[in-house]
Amino acid sequence: xRAFDFTRADSPQAAVAAGGRFIAGGTNLIDLMRLExxxxxxxxxxSRLDLARIEDRADGGLTIGALVPNSDLAADRRVIERYEVLxxxxxxxxxxxxxxxxxxxxxxxxxxRCYYFYDTAAxxxxxxxxAGCDARGGxxxxxxxxxxxxxxxxxxxxxxxxxxxxxxxxxxxxxxxGVCRRLPIADFYRLPGSTPQIETVLEPGxxxxxxxxxxxxxxxxxxxxxxxxxxxxxxxxxxLAALVKVTDGRIAHAALAFGGLAPRPWRDPAVEAAxxxxxxxxxxxxxxxxxxxxxxxxxxxxxxxxxxxxxxxIAALRDLTQ
Amino acid sequence: MHFTINGMQYDADIDVRTSLxxxxxxxxxxxxxxxxxxxxxxxxxxxxxxxxxxNACLTLAVMHQDDEIVTIEGLGTIDDLHxxxxxxxxxxxxxxxxxxxxxxxxxxxxxxEVARGWPSHASxxxxxxxxxxxxxxxxxxxxxxxxxxxxxxxDAIREAHAASIESEQAA
Numbered sequence: 001x002r003a004f005d006f007t008r009a010d011s012p013q014a015a016v017a018a019g020g021r022f023i024a025g026g027t028n029l030i031d032l033m034r035l036e037x038x039x040x041x042x043x044x045x046x047s048r049l050d051l052a053r054i055e056d057r058a059d060g061g062l063t064i065g066a067l068v069p070n071s072d073l074a075a076d077r078r079v080i081e082r083y084e085v086l087x088x089x090x091x092x093x094x095x096x097x098x099x100x101x102x103x104x105x106x107x108x109x110x111x112x113r114c115y116y117f118y119d120t121a122a123x124x125x126x127x128x129x130x131a132g133c134d135a136r137g138g139x140x141x142x143x144x145x146x147x148x149x150x151x152x153x154x155x156x157x158x159x160x161x162x163x164x165x166x167x168x169x170x171x172x173x174x175x176x177x178g179v180c181r182r183l184p185i186a187d188f189y190r191l192p193g194s195t196p197q198i199e200t201v202l203e204p205g206x207x208x209x210x211x212x213x214x215x216x217x218x219x220x221x222x223x224x225x226x227x228x229x230x231x232x233x234x235x236x237x238x239x240l241a242a243l244v245k246v247t248d249g250r251i252a253h254a255a256l257a258f259g260g261l262a263p264r265p266w267r268d269p270a271v272e273a274a275x276x277x278x279x280x281x282x283x284x285x286x287x288x289x290x291x292x293x294x295x296x297x298x299x300x301x302x303x304x305x306x307x308x309x310x311x312x313x314i315a316a317l318r319d320l321t322q
Numbered sequence: 323m324h325f326t327i328n329g330m331q332y333d334a335d336i337d338v339r340t341s342l343x344x345x346x347x348x349x350x351x352x353x354x355x356x357x358x359x360x361x362x363x364x365x366x367x368x369x370x371x372x373x374x375x376x377n378a379c380l381t382l383a384v385m386h387q388d389d390e391i392v393t394i395e396g397l398g399t400i401d402d403l404h405x406x407x408x409x410x411x412x413x414x415x416x417x418x419x420x421x422x423x424x425x426x427x428x429x430x431x432x433x434x435e436v437a438r439g440w441p442s443h444a445s446x447x448x449x450x451x452x453x454x455x456x457x458x459x460x461x462x463x464x465x466x467x468x469x470x471x472x473x474x475x476x477d478a479i480r481e482a483h484a485a486s487i488e489s490e491q492a493a
Contacts, residue, residue: 006382006384080449
């Protein structure tokens with residue numbers, strides 16, 4: 001691990017003024033620093049800031065502090081009652097030990113688990129812009145089939161952010177100049193294009209302070225289904241966070257976000273438009289899957305993700321609308 | 323830097339890069355916590371920080387100077403085993419023993435999570451989890467045992483859980 005300066009911030013304002021890399025749970029960052037994939041010169045410890053509370057909002061939503069651990073968020077009674085998909089997604093991720101340490105803000109910024117990103121002897125445009133991508137012609141079973149570019153086919157690894165995408169979460173930040181921003185999660189993650197090293201719209205030094213959840217959709221059924229290589233403690237091959245509401249025999253609300261398919265949690269408005277107003281049927285679900293996968297492109301080992309995503313979508317919607 | 327570990331005070335002159343696990347093992351001689359993968363994948367380094375189980379390999383010691391740290395050395399002694407340690411001995415919940423300190427610390431932390439009503443991926447009803455063997459396997463998935471002593475580990479944890487419920491009811 002490269003040497004770094006270490007300071008502890010005693011307020012969010014001091015943290016953004018300090019000009020360094022933020023560390024809270026550290027479950028991803030320390031691993032990356034040990035491998036020298038990440039080499040920050042200065043670490044700002046934000047773990048003691050007063051950002052670890054979950055608070056009710058007047059509109060029926062919740063405001064989640066960026067330092068709320070994954071465990072606490074998943075077990076919160078309000079989250080279980082109003083946003084079951086979020087609790088399910090959190091509990092499908094990592095292990096008990098990691099969920100105790102990983103924070104809400106940090107989990108939004110978890111970096112890809114692409115083998116070539118972690119292997120400093122390999123070529124990776126995300127780690128070393130312009131170096132090339134060894135995943136394209138390499139072992140790419142876990143890689144993305146949607147939203148990729150010639151420069152990067154890495155997947156976003158998270159579960160929690162997939163559920164937050166389906167819930168229309170808003171990410172609240174503090175910028176170095178003291179300005180707060182409210183970023184809808186749909187606008188938060190960037191696709192790789194020719195700059196895969198830039199993963200979000202956050203400016204350098206900008207700190208996530210909270211995540212806001214809008215009021216729950218009354219009557220919607222929630223589901224988080226994760227397909228992986230073992231039953232627990234594994235990243236998603238494909239996952240789906242879905243909220244569906246059926247009224248008078250027709251789909252009245254549908255929010256579908258996928259993990260494991262793309263460089264960011266993947267939500268396609270055209271897929272939901274193909275469902276809303278229709279009577280639930282396998283044919284309708286299959287047509288939505290066709291739209292989802294219309295632009296999908298495999299790299300060889302990950303070609304199975306297309307039929308897998310298709311079956312997952314159909315099975316999940318069948319379960320949710322029965 | 324100053325640390326509180328197993329109720330004792332320790333001072334250590336260490337680099338800020340030192341992980342909490344390396345502090346314990348290399349600087350303070352508390353070698354019960356094991357280094358398996360050093361990447362948070364195996365759970366052999368599991369300890370309790372402020373009562374919560376974490377991977378000691380994936381955190382920096384410098385960030386834990388205000389915390390109450392408990393390692394396997396602080397749970398029990400050879401003459402006075404922690405109930406979880408005693409259950410592992412009774413059920414032969416190990417073969418080589420390398421993962422055992424992490425398994426035991428993790429199991430102690432896990433039963434506390436169960437007592438607080440925390441759900442898991444195995445819970446059909448998140449608001450009312452029912453503790454069974456599937457719950458034990460799911461909640462302990464962060465601790466690998468390469469000897470695959472899992473059946474006996476599950477037996478030990480099931481017994482320790484039942485005993486803790488009984489002693490609670492007696493009190």
